Amino acid sequence: xxxxxxxxxxxxxxxxxxxxxxxxxxxxNREQKFLEGKVxxxxxxxxxxxxxxxxxxxxxxxxxxxxxxxxxxxTSQSKGETLKDTIKMVDNYVDMIVMRHPLEGSSRxxxxxxxxxxxxxxxxxxxxxxxxxxxxxxxxxxxxxLEGLTINMxxxxxxxxxxxSLLQAMSHFNPKFVFxxxxxxxxxxxxxxxxxxxxxxxxxxxxxxxxxxxxDILYMxxxxxxxxxxxxxYERVKDVYTxxxxxxxxxRDNMKILHxxxxxxxxxxxxxxxxxxxxxxxxxxxxxxxxAIISYLLGYRPLK
Amino acid sequence: MxxxxxxxxxxxxxxxxxxxxxxxxxxxxxxxxxKDVESQITIGINLASKLHGKKGIIKIAxxxxxxxxxxxxxxxxxxxxxxxxxxxxxxEKKTLETPAEVIGIARCKNPKCVTNHQPIKTKFxxxxxxxxxxxxxxxxxxxxxxxxxx
Numbered sequence: 001x002x003x004x005x006x007x008x009x010x011x012x013x014x015x016x017x018x019x020x021x022x023x024x025x026x027x028x029n030r031e032q033k034f035l036e037g038k039v040x041x042x043x044x045x046x047x048x049x050x051x052x053x054x055x056x057x058x059x060x061x062x063x064x065x066x067x068x069x070x071x072x073x074x075t076s077q078s079k080g081e082t083l084k085d086t087i088k089m090v091d092n093y094v095d096m097i098v099m100r101h102p103l104e105g106s107s108r109x110x111x112x113x114x115x116x117x118x119x120x121x122x123x124x125x126x127x128x129x130x131x132x133x134x135x136x137x138x139x140x141x142x143x144x145x146l147e148g149l150t151i152n153m154x155x156x157x158x159x160x161x162x163x164x165s166l167l168q169a170m171s172h173f174n175p176k177f178v179f180x181x182x183x184x185x186x187x188x189x190x191x192x193x194x195x196x197x198x199x200x201x202x203x204x205x206x207x208x209x210x211x212x213x214x215x216d217i218l219y220m221x222x223x224x225x226x227x228x229x230x231x232x233x234y235e236r237v238k239d240v241y242t243x244x245x246x247x248x249x250x251x252r253d254n255m256k257i258l259h260x261x262x263x264x265x266x267x268x269x270x271x272x273x274x275x276x277x278x279x280x281x282x283x284x285x286x287x288x289x290x291x292a293i294i295s296y297l298l299g300y301r302p303l304k
Numbered sequence: 305m306x307x308x309x310x311x312x313x314x315x316x317x318x319x320x321x322x323x324x325x326x327x328x329x330x331x332x333x334x335x336x337x338x339k340d341v342e343s344q345i346t347i348g349i350n351l352a353s354k355l356h357g358k359k360g361i362i363k364i365a366x367x368x369x370x371x372x373x374x375x376x377x378x379x380x381x382x383x384x385x386x387x388x389x390x391x392x393x394x395x396e397k398k399t400l401e402t403p404a405e406v407i408g409i410a411r412c413k414n415p416k417c418v419t420n421h422q423p424i425k426t427k428f429x430x431x432x433x434x435x436x437x438x439x440x441x442x443x444x445x446x447x448x449x450x451x452x453x454x
Contacts, residue, residue: 103418
């Protein structure tokens with residue numbers, strides 16, 4: 001079984017730092033076509049614009065070709081083919097599989113069925129490790145270090161997989177956390193247990209103002225309607241936080257605002273022009289980080 | 305003869321599973337796959353127990369188990385005892401060890417887990433927190449309680 005990237009916990013601290021280092025190389029020089037002649041499958045069983053375009057751009061910039069689909073309705077999955085058979089078939093053709101699937105655990109399963117490396121581009125509400133790595137890269141680039149930072153996570157901390165994975169990845173680097181969420185969307189018990197066991201400090205609040213001026217990274221998230229099973233609960237909390245430029249008067253000078261995008265109402269447009277806004281650059285960083293992940297898993301940028 | 309021996313008759317050869325929480329007796333029969341056993345099986349439920357209040361007991365004649373199979377019982381009855389009987393005598397007493405992995409027998413409680421939609425053998429890591437055992441799905445990484453998963 002080839003080395004795959006399914007969950008952020010599949011990577012050691014050393015591997016995480018190596019991928020971030022490699023991403024830096026690609027940011028400085030994005031024209032490196034050393035994967036010419038390779039073919040990579042991009043299997044999106046669930047629609048996604050941002051992640052799919054970012055991965056496919058990364059593949060193209062490395063010189064490889066992409067095959068795949070962006071919607072499962074026109075595939076044999078709709079005829080009742082099992083995921084195993086689809087993966088087995090594609091596995092015969094390509095050098096790597098990038099996949100997104102609405103079922104949780106589907107990428108792990110695919111990596112056990114496939115001979116080539118599998119990169120999880122999101123399995124339902126479970127994991128999205130390339131997002132986590134680009135978040136880490138954005139933190140590293142803006143703060144100059146990953147060590148000892150205070151990270152304020154805001155919004156949907158219950159269903160938001162990006163915050164869960166980021167929390168796990170940051171645990172290597174002695175962070176402090178602030179969890180800003182309404183009662184209904186608080187950080188789940190299992191992640192707080194994990195922090196307790198790792199000896200990492202965290203504070204919980206439902207007020208965005210409370211710790212806004214005491215963090216290095218403000219990690220905003222969207223309240224995702226598609227994750228709610230109870231529509232009433234969604235209506236109650238969808239517009240709970242809105243950050244605007246006036247609120248940023250006394251924040252730390254080095255503070256940067258991250259957001260996995262797309263945003264809806266949680267960040268006002270007037271924040272975009274401030275020096276604290278980093279979310280568009282963060283999305284760009286996804287390209288370099290994905291180029292680094294692909295190069296590493298295919299053995300072109302091995303650990304030293 | 306003591307009162308206890310009157311309630312559940314003695315076994316010549318076989319295995320006695322004792323101190324099973326009363327509510328898990330049916331589940332224990334399931335886990336040990338005893339449906340097709342042809343020899344005599346005696347089941348006691350809601351027997352008085354000093355340890356548990358009410359306990360269950362299962363006696364299976366002429367049947368001896370591998371440790372690996374018995375250890376599945378630890379998931380629902382960590383304090384169960386196993387007596388191996390030969391010629392009316394207890395020749396071995398076994399205590400159960402919680403298995404590190406549970407393969408095939410449990411079900412993930414997460415409705416969006418791939419194992420609930422595709423023909424995949426389930427696989428869990430057991431997590432032990434004091435007396436409580438729960439199962440972490442190898443695929444979707446969600447935690448199911450024993451009550452939900454078995």
